[in-house]
Amino acid sequence: MRKYLIILFLGILISVSFNIYALRSPSPQRFTDFTDKSQINQLNDFLETIWNITNGRYNINIVTTNPDGNTKGDVGDILLFNDSGTYYLCINVTGSTIWRSVALTDTP
Numbered sequence: 359m360r361k362y363l364i365i366l367f368l369g370i371l372i373s374v375s376f377n378i379y380a381l382r383s384p385s386p387q388r389f390t391d392f393t394d395k396s397q398i399n400q401l402n403d404f405l406e407t408i409w410n411i412t413n414g415r416y417n418i419n420i421v422t423t424n425p426d427g428n429t430k431g432d433v434g435d436i437l438l439f440n441d442s443g444t445y446y447l448c449i450n451v452t453g454s455t456i457w458r459s460v461a462l463t464d465t466p
Contacts, residue, residue, distance in 0.1 A: 360392055370405070418447075425450075426457040 386404045389397045410416050420438045421429065429437070431450035439446040439459060446459040 363392060427455050429457065430455050
């Protein structure tokens, strides 16, 4: 049974991995005991994260301090900066604390 679950999990992971480029899901930890409820919950959370990313359903962190020069991130990380009601979509471009932003306007 355990062998089939691992094969199923790897098949799902490989089939959806081609669509995951913009957002990266966290690396899953090793699951060794499928009778442990906490590991099953962690596996469910990881699979849900992959599903959300591949279907465009993900949440972006909202910060209220300017991330440029202050917030460390990986290249391609995205966050939303709220500057007293003006929103900026910020993307990390260097893998350190350099962020580039675009001001967001109301939808017409």
